[in-house]
Amino acid sequence: MTSAVDASLSTQITRKLYDGELTDGEIWWRDHQVWLQERGYMLRARYRPDWVPSWHKDGGTDYDEHEDGQNIVRSEVLDATRIADDTVVTLKRIKSSRHPYEVDICRFFSSEPRASDPANRCVPVYEVLDVPDEPDCKLIVMPLLRKFFDPRFLTVGEAVEFFRQTFEGLRFMHAHHVAHRDCGRMNIMMDPRPLFPQLYHFVSTWAKRDMSGTAKSYTRTRHPVRYYFIDFGLSRRYDPAKGPPRSWPIWGADRTVPEFHKSLEPCDPFPTDVYYLGNVIKTVFLDVYTGLDFMKPIVDDMVQDEPASRPNMDQVVARFDLLLGSLSTWKLRARLPQRNEFWLVRLFRVIGHTFRTIFHILSLRPALPRP
Known part of the structure; x- marks a missing residue:
């Protein structure tokens, strides 16, 4: 019995990770897509409630060759497009109870006169969003960044x-x-x-x-x-x-x-x-x-x-x-x-x-x- 349960669990995990469908961490972003759009940020098609995987339309299974088949590894961070000017930004989800100082420090370095100081190399934060259904959760909006060595x-x-x-x-x-x-x-x-x-x-x-x-x-x-x-x-x-x-x-x-x-x-x-x-x-x-x-x-x-x-x-x-x-x-x-x-x-x-x-x-x- 234990072996059967383990096999079933393994199959579920494999499906979540490798069949191109939304992972558990990505479902959170899908569930908040409409709210984010109302706040001025559009997520990729993959995270919209009406999303239909493009590889299903032609009966294919090669999800990794499709744009909407690319799943994120860290579920706390996702890209978005700022609707007002089409700028690509990064959204980071923060639990205040776990990291109580992060938002305040981000705001501190993103405020004047520090924000304009040429020596300031702290990532600028454009906006802090309060997640309506999660009082402990905030989203910070930052520029799109890349690993410095690539x-x-x-x-x-x-x-x-x-x-x-x-x-x-x-x-x-x-x-x-x-x-x-x-x-x-x-x-x-x-x-x-x-x-x-x-x-x-x-x-x-x-x-x-x-x-x-x-x-x-x-x-x-x-x-x-x-x-x-x-x-x-x-x-x-x-x-x-x-x-x-x-x-x-x-x-x-x-x-x-x-x-x-x-x-x-x-x-x-x-x-x-x-x-x-x-x-x-x-x-x-x-x-x-x-x-x-x-x-x-x-x-x-x-x-x-x-x-x-x-x-x-x-x-x-x-x-x-x-x-x-x-x-x-x-x-x-x-x-x-x-x-x-x-x-x-x-x-x-x-x-x-x-x-x-x-x-x-x-x-x-x-x-x-x-x-």
């Missing part, structure tokens, strides 16, 4: 600009007494619109929005981008008048924080942020690409085991500014090779880089692509 970085200058923006952004947060507490690689994203002028599908990010082909993209040097810190669910704002900040350790996505392995006592969360960002640069850049050795002394200090030995973000930015002044234009334009590149791949990439660099020089595009 597509890959092509030049030293492109990587250095990422370092510059994230260093200044984290310093900005800390200057306002906010610790992110989970600023790992998945919580730093970029505004993709300069790279993808026609955008891409929210789920299958390699494809056009209608899944008719591959989405065209440009380089960061040709069209510079802005990077943003997202997801303030674990973040806290501290009152300096109450003394040194202390918080109980809480695990984010990065499970390598040295101080959390040593003690569960309350600690200063700001050096932990420094570790998180340093470890992003170490694992995403220094361990993957060559040509960035000049960043190693700063990063090594940021990821030291002892939190008290790490520099604060004021010190990191000051050291980085000195370092940036020592990098020549040719160094910044240099190709960023991946470690252990296959020789044939390397050959094609060198040829492509040479032609792109000539184009960028002739079109007067700077080696450090600031947006």
Whole structure:
């Protein structure tokens, strides 16, 4: 009997995940589609109450080849189109009882004068919606964002600009007494619109929005981008008048924080942020690409085991500014090779880089692509 029940449950799960129908997490969005449309946001056809799967119309089963067959993995986040101006935005569902500070921190950084500060790299929030039938639930409306490392970085200058923006952004947060507490690689994203002028599908990010082909993209040097810190669910704002900040350790996505392995006592969360960002640069850049050795002394200090030995973000930015002044234009334009590149791949990439660099020089595009 147990075996039969397990098999039935497995079949239900498989159907939900793999036959293209709405998953349990997606049903929530379908049930709120009409309300969202009334508030000015249109969801994709998949989430409308009258949706009929397109692959059913021709008797097919290849749902993954159809635009409306693309299901979301994280049910808390979905794309939508703002009806007033056809802008694609992102909606994030937040349970206030689980993350009581997230909305307030988002509003804090999206309010003036902080919103206009060029050092602010916190994702802007356009609007906060109260879900009518769920008092504990709010939706925040944000820009459409993309993983910061996709597509890959092509030049030293492109990587250095990422370092510059994230260093200044984290310093900005800390200057306002906010610790992110989970600023790992998945919580730093970029505004993709300069790279993808026609955008891409929210789920299958390699494809056009209608899944008719591959989405065209440009380089960061040709069209510079802005990077943003997202997801303030674990973040806290501290009152300096109450003394040194202390918080109980809480695990984010990065499970390598040295101080959390040593003690569960309350600690200063700001050096932990420094570790998180340093470890992003170490694992995403220094361990993957060559040509960035000049960043190693700063990063090594940021990821030291002892939190008290790490520099604060004021010190990191000051050291980085000195370092940036020592990098020549040719160094910044240099190709960023991946470690252990296959020789044939390397050959094609060198040829492509040479032609792109000539184009960028002739079109007067700077080696450090600031947006």
